[in-house]
Amino acid sequence: MRFRKFALATALGAVVAAAPLATAPASAETVLKAVMHSDVKIIDPIWTTAYISRNVGYMIYDTLFALDAKNDVKPQMVDKVDISADKLTYTMTLRDGLLWHDGQPVTSEDCVQSLKRWSAKDSLGQKIFTGFISEISAPDAKTIVIKLKEPTGLLLFALGKPSSNVPFMMPKRIAETDPGKQISEFIGSGPFVLKRDEWKPGDKIVFTKFDKYKPRSEPASAFAGGKVVKVDRVEWLAIADAQQAVNALSAGEIDYMEQPPHDLLPLIKADANLKTFVSSATGQFTMRPNSLVPPLNNPKIKQALWYALNQEDFLKATVGNAEYYKVCKSYFPCGTPFSTTAGMDGLLTGNAKKAQELLKEAGYDGTPIVLMASTDLPILTNLGPVAKQLMERAGFKVDMQSMDWQTLVARRNKKDPANAGGWNAFNTAWVSADILNPVLTAYMNAACDKALFGWPCDEKLEKLRNDFMKAPDLEAQKKIATEAQVEAIAYTTHIPLGEYSVPVAMRKNIDGVIDAAAPVFWNITKK
Amino acid sequence: MFGYILRRLVSTIPVMFIVALIVFLMLRLTPSDPAAIIAGDNADAQQVEMIRQQLGLDKPIFVQLFVWLKSILSGDLGESFFFKKTVTSLIADRIEPTLALAAFTLVIAVSVAVPLGVFAAMRRGSLLDRLVMGFSVMGFSVPAFVIGYALIYIFAIKLQWLPVQGYSRIANGIEPWVRSLVLPSLTLAVIYIALIARMTRTSLLEVLGEDYIRTAYSRGLTPLQVLTRHALPNAAVPIVTVIGLGVALLIGGVVVTESVFAIPGIGRLTVDAVLARDYPTIQAIILLFSFVYVMINLIIDVSYTLLDPRIRY
DSSP: OHHHHHHHHHHHHHHHHHTTOOOOOOOSOOEEEEEOSSOOOOOOTTTOOOHHHHHHHHHHOOBSEEEOTTSOEEESSEEEEEEOTTSOEEEEEEOTTOBOTTSOBOOHHHHHHHHHHHHHHOHHHHHHHHHTEEEEEEEETTEEEEEESSOOTTHHHHHTOOSSSOOBOOOHHHHTSOTTSOOSOOOOOSSEEEOGGGOBTTTEEEEEEOTTOOOOSSOOBTTBSOOOOOSSEEEEEOOOOHHHHHHHHHTTSOSEESOOOGGGHHHHHHOTTEEEEOOSOOEEEEEEEOSSSTTTTSHHHHHHHHHHOBHHHHHHHHTOOGGGEEOOOSSSOTTSTTOOOTTOTTOSBOOHHHHHHHHHHHTOOOOOEEEEEEOSSHHHHTHHHHHHHHHHHTTOOEEEEEEOHHHHHHHTTOOSOGGGTOOSEEEEEEEGGGOSSTTTOGGGOOBGGGSSTTOOBOHHHHHHHHHHHHOOSHHHHHHHHHHHHHHHHHHTSOEEEEEEOOOEEEETTEEOOOOOSSOOOTTOEEO | OHHHHHHHHHHHHHHHHHHHHHHHHHHHHSSOOHHHHHHOTTOOHHHHHHHHHHHTTTSOHHHHHHHHHHHHHTTOOOBOTTTSSBHHHHHHHHHHHHHHHHHHHHHHHHHHHHHHHHHHHHTTTSHHHHHHHHHHHHHHHSOHHHHHHHHIIIIIIISOOSOSSOOOOGGGOHHHHHHHHHHHHHHHHHHHHHHHHHHHHHHHHHHHTSHHHHHHHHTTOOHHHIIIIIIHHHHHHHHHHHHHHHHHHHHHOOHHHHHHTTOOSHHHHHHHHHHHTOHHHHHHHHHHHHHHHHHHHHHHHHHHHHHOTTOOO
16 A cells, blocks of 8 residues: 555656746846747858758848848848949948947948858859959948949849848958858847847747847838837747647747748637738749669659659649648749749649650660659658659659658759769758749759759850849749740759749737748737 | 776777767768858858868868867867867866756665665555556656656646746756756656666666575565565665666767757757757767766776675775
8 A cells, every 4th residue: 555655656756846836937038039940050141051050141231232022122221222323333321320240340341241142152253253344342331332344134132132141241351251161250240139149949049139220210021111019028949749849839849930831720720829920931842853874864864753743743742731832833933023923834633644755766775764852841751752652653764762852952062973882862842932033943053063952054154144133123934934944844854843832820919020041030029 | 987987988988089080070970060050041152262271171171180189188178169168168068957857866766766766566466567567668768858848837827836838047046956857857767767667677677586585584574674684685776777877878878858948958959969960969979978978887887886895806
């Protein structure tokens, strides 16, 4: 009997002892606790293109220009910009009252150095700086002058580039860091200050409101407008388990969850204390063929993929709920200025018969297509099996090799034959901010060895991308973007597999979430 | 005894060297590229190469090994590829939650399992004995994350007695610290209760059949006196072995529980480092775990001499 009592008492003791203890609220400070898509490992948003580092960048840094909700470029740190009549000289004046988090004033020299570091890393920055800019200078503390060799309609867009690498401004002494090395001081002029002493990788990263930040007077619109901070402190907690993040949201331990998996959305919708916000920015599933090694170095065999695949199957298998996906036969996100279906007639229809005919014409000998399939990122996991089935139905022989994403990332850089450690195709996803036009879309880079893994090599497409940079206005850009899409389809740089959105989940007392292509925390209120 | 301990300590040096060598080579031979991971999806080959050079990953593998071994010998475990922090400081940040979780779990496990095992042995064949053994099978069989989710559902979501996730450091107060540890410790404790209870029962049953136990009873001792003075001390060696190995497993094996409960301990650091191919961090953690294993084995061996005077080294 004594044993029984002891056992019961011990087993329940820990729970019962801790149960009645209540936690008192710490202070009246407004703290917004969020769980993002990943833990923050690297803060330097120029050193890496990782989205989570970009998101940190939007917290602590500011940009000279920014895209608004209509994807129009608007001044941000810049007060006004004068463009010479020949469109070769841009004179930008910084806003009054801009300060770094250490209290020092933001100067044009800081910005010039920041742009130089950014341009050494970012592909669009490199194109602009090496191809178009002849001189960049800071004649006085508030003025930046950029002189061009020839006009480009992309200069201001590049300075307001919304996704990695974003041209964030840093103090000169920090921006002088070798672009190949991480910065070790994280001082920006953005609306939040990084609490370096509270950053515990794998646990949380903390930002506090920058009291001396001077927002623009316009209303917030995507990355542009007034960045008015309405909470005192933002904490991003590292909760790797999505189910646990939803549990924590439900229990009120966190306020905001950036990317709840689609299969957990019914739980969130069923909770009266929670709500979701669907951004107009989307993601695009993509298949990337390797144009360098057989058999997908044969354009006709690659063309067969366009007929073999269809977007609906991929979207149903990965997202499931039609509320969060849409068929979009365009390289550029549907609803954005360069979106077009040009060149897509009859493609992506799952026409196995047509694909079989093309394979026969191409003399496809049944060489297996090594399809790399990542298994650890839920949003990508089902893309591989769907691609395999559709390709096999069309007569391809597919060797689907499952691996974790990081192994795939390493292997996709290998140019070896597919049967010797290389690869033929893999599926991934892009956010809309990265594929807004043919220059920004990294997979449309067809510069052979200088292109991204997959190494497409198409002189005509490269010329169109260069022409796009020189196009003087939107209409001219649209025309070239359409031609570039048609050419990229003909070459098959990559294949868009449909668009999806992942809502933000939050508690009902959270309002003011900005509709942008990356999560931003200004304008958010917590009641 | 002192000579034995010294010999064992000296023998850890080659063990650690072999572990270091294997870990280093295995990591370099796995298909991964930390530079590509760091660079991110939008990076081109030039950016990746720039990072690879900066991390020293472009150098021949034996040069990398030599540089690493040299830095270890000077007490420097290196700098994380990702966090811009020394590995030592990363581990130091994470050691408190893991040790706290391990200690809590051990206290719960031992204080529940040993009495359960003793009772089951003393009442062999009874209903409670069968229940204890049934619980043991369940404890071994049910994965920790299932138990964790069940406890979270009941105590955190439905009853709202305890937090769903997270770890509150002891510096923030005893109460939130205890509250943050209860559910993960109970989750982890289940398997150890099963293991220790079963071992206690088996070991005790063996001892209870010995002649000297019968003699003790014949001398008029009460069952409690027989248990505490004669049976338990003689059954202690295998029980202590299991508990000791349990400590080692707890230090290194809390990965799932730390992930489920979002506890920023060594287990989570291990997972994050492996997923990110953060070589310096992985290497340091495995060296640390190996050292802990070696030390715990040594402590167990030394403890035998205290529990059983017949054992001498």
